[in-house]
Amino acid sequence: MALRSLNLPGVGTKYEFETDKGDTVAIFFTKTGIIQMYTLQKGCKTPSAAEMSPVEARRLGNILTGAIIEADQESVEIAFSALADLRITIHTFFVTPAVVGKTIEELQIRAKTGATVIAVCRHDRNIINPPPTFAFEEGDAALIIGESDQIKTFEREIMVN
Amino acid sequence: MESLVLALFVCLVLALITKYLSIPAIPFYILAGVILGKAGGGMLTTNEISHFFSEMGLIFLLFFMGLGLKPERIASNRVAVLTSGIIDLNINMIIGFAASYLLGFSLMESVIIASAFYISSTAMALTSLIENRKLMLRESDTVIWLMVFEDLVLIIFLAIISAGNQNLVFFLIKILAVLGVLYALAHYGKEFLISILDRDDELPILFTFAAVLITASFALYLGVPETMMVIALGVAFATTDPDAFEQHARPFKDVFLVVFFVFFGVTVDFSGGANWFVIGAISILAVVSKLISGLLTGLFIHGSALSGLEIWANTIARGEFSIALAVIYGSPVVGTTIAAMVIVTSIVGSFIAKYSGILRRGIVSHGRHRALLRRPH
Numbered sequence: 181m182a183l184r185s186l187n188l189p190g191v192g193t194k195y196e197f198e199t200d201k202g203d204t205v206a207i208f209f210t211k212t213g214i215i216q217m218y219t220l221q222k223g224c225k226t227p228s229a230a231e232m233s234p235v236e237a238r239r240l241g242n243i244l245t246g247a248i249i250e251a252d253q254e255s256v257e258i259a260f261s262a263l264a265d266l267r268i269t270i271h272t273f274f275v276t277p278a279v280v281g282k283t284i285e286e287l288q289i290r291a292k293t294g295a296t297v298i299a300v301c302r303h304d305r306n307i308i309n310p311p312p313t314f315a316f317e318e319g320d321a322a323l324i325i326g327e328s329d330q331i332k333t334f335e336r337e338i339m340v341n
Numbered sequence: 342m343e344s345l346v347l348a349l350f351v352c353l354v355l356a357l358i359t360k361y362l363s364i365p366a367i368p369f370y371i372l373a374g375v376i377l378g379k380a381g382g383g384m385l386t387t388n389e390i391s392h393f394f395s396e397m398g399l400i401f402l403l404f405f406m407g408l409g410l411k412p413e414r415i416a417s418n419r420v421a422v423l424t425s426g427i428i429d430l431n432i433n434m435i436i437g438f439a440a441s442y443l444l445g446f447s448l449m450e451s452v453i454i455a456s457a458f459y460i461s462s463t464a465m466a467l468t469s470l471i472e473n474r475k476l477m478l479r480e481s482d483t484v485i486w487l488m489v490f491e492d493l494v495l496i497i498f499l500a501i502i503s504a505g506n507q508n509l510v511f512f513l514i515k516i517l518a519v520l521g522v523l524y525a526l527a528h529y530g531k532e533f534l535i536s537i538l539d540r541d542d543e544l545p546i547l548f549t550f551a552a553v554l555i556t557a558s559f560a561l562y563l564g565v566p567e568t569m570m571v572i573a574l575g576v577a578f579a580t581t582d583p584d585a586f587e588q589h590a591r592p593f594k595d596v597f598l599v600v601f602f603v604f605f606g607v608t609v610d611f612s613g614g615a616n617w618f619v620i621g622a623i624s625i626l627a628v629v630s631k632l633i634s635g636l637l638t639g640l641f642i643h644g645s646a647l648s649g650l651e652i653w654a655n656t657i658a659r660g661e662f663s664i665a666l667a668v669i670y671g672s673p674v675v676g677t678t679i680a681a682m683v684i685v686t687s688i689v690g691s692f693i694a695k696y697s698g699i700l701r702r703g704i705v706s707h708g709r710h711r712a713l714l715r716r717p718h
Contacts, residue, residue: 189489190409190467191476206477218477225700229474 259329269328275320276339285312293333295326344385345394351377363472365465365691367660368684370599371697375680380553393448398601398667400571401594404553406492407566407575408583424484425638432634433459440626444619446675452502452668457679458627460495462660465687469655469694477563480651483642495662496572502670503566506663516569523577531581538585541595561694568669598661605664607678610673623678624685631657647701654697659683
């Protein structure tokens with residue numbers, strides 16, 4: 181798989197790579213902000229294209245990295261291949277009645293699950309690295325980081341309980 | 342003032358319709374000017390305000406062109422770019438010049454028409470590639486670099502032609518000196534420029550607008566034409582943060598350029614003394630000559646006439662630069678001829694670009710069909 185990136189004057193940036201099986205995928209970030217993705221099957225002459233907004237493109241990217249996306253909650257898995265294939269997942273959760281009014285310390289999130297709350301989104305404001313005394317409110321969205329098993333434990337033990 | 346308001350309103354409606362139908366807007370802006378101008382009982386008339394707006398449009402168009410010439414933009418496949426650029430330049434300049442000279446234009450007029458005839462619309466070509474989802478085709482790269490090459494040729498051409506009666510060498514040295522000074526300013530003031538562009542308040546836009554206008558007004562004192570001054574400014578600024586400058590100059594360019602097109606249309610007079618044979622011949626030749634250069638480029642670069650057809654489809658449309666040439670140097674007759682050529686080629690071009698895929702498939706299957714018929718049983 182060889183990835184080529186190319187600057188096209190007046191148009192934008194082009195990324196192109198050929199898969200081992202000979203199919204070609206090309207992505208164009210145009211100056212107008214839209215993103216076009218072309219796929220060309222091996223032996224085929226005309227590519228097919230999809231046009232995406234930046235948000236749609238990021239969603240597609242999340243799907244391609246292998247993260248599961250539910251209706252409103254999404255997660256991103258990052259694999260660091262240099263570090264013994266360390267795979268870290270970042271997952272968003274909307275708080276459930278089970279945790280409303282409780283602090284991170286009371287819930288014993290790290291001790292029980294191993295996962296960490298790295299940010300909470302409240303009324304369109306982001307609170308990065310909330311302290312242990314931080315209490316959840318209704319409508320909060322929490323960003324949890326950990327290995328995928330730890331995230332599953334978090335969902336089972338903390339959010340549902 | 343009323344003329345300008347009417348023009349802006351008409352443009353807004355036209356922009357909405359053409360964007361909705363995804364067809365190029367430039368020919369319709371010109372047509373609106375033609376219809377509402379002299380031919381349509383003079384609802385639109387040129388006055389000082391419209392003149393000022395039009396001039397701003399031209400200046401910002403050229404400033405953008407300069408910004409686009411980033412030094413790091415040197416193609417990786419230089420031979421291919423040069424080959425296609427030279428084929429395109431020679432074929433279209435020669436056909437354009439010979440046709441207009443034989444049709445009775447003077448030597449100077451023929452040179453102007455030939456240049457307008459040669460230069461395709463970068464804006465329309467790139468929009469067509471994106472909107473018709475052709476970016477992945479290998480011919481797209483050729484078209485994109487061809488546009489860069491044409492822009493470069495236009496700048497050199499503008500420099501030579503605007504020298505007029507002055508000594509050409511002296512004139513070019515003056516332009517290079519201006520470019521050097523602006524380059525040095527941009528280079529040594531780079532930190533300062535970037536700190537201005539990074540701000541969130543009115544400063545970046547105000548600075549961009551003022552810098553372009555002030556540079557243009559210096560043209561009077563230096564004896565270097567405005568066109569050259571603003572292109573040089575664009576080239577110099579391109580070394581700092583061209584994307585930010587494009588972003589801040591875009592609102593001015595977009596509005597002023599539309600007004601520029603409409604009021605160019607107003608000055609065009611198809612009714613009185615327009616020679617329809619000459620206008621028609623030039624317009625049709627403009628489509629045909631790009632077909633010849635496109636086919637040759639396709640054969641030389643991609644080894645296929647079908648590729649040439651694709652290159653042709655996306656380079657037929659003449660637009661902003663042709664009109665700029667008509668406005669800067671053209672007589673009324675030349676202006677009318679170029680206006681007609683822009684209208685015809687941009688409309689024909691947009692349709693051919695949209696349906697070039699079908700055209701190519703049609704030719705391929707026709708070829709196959711014939712081959713099957715000829716096959717011995």
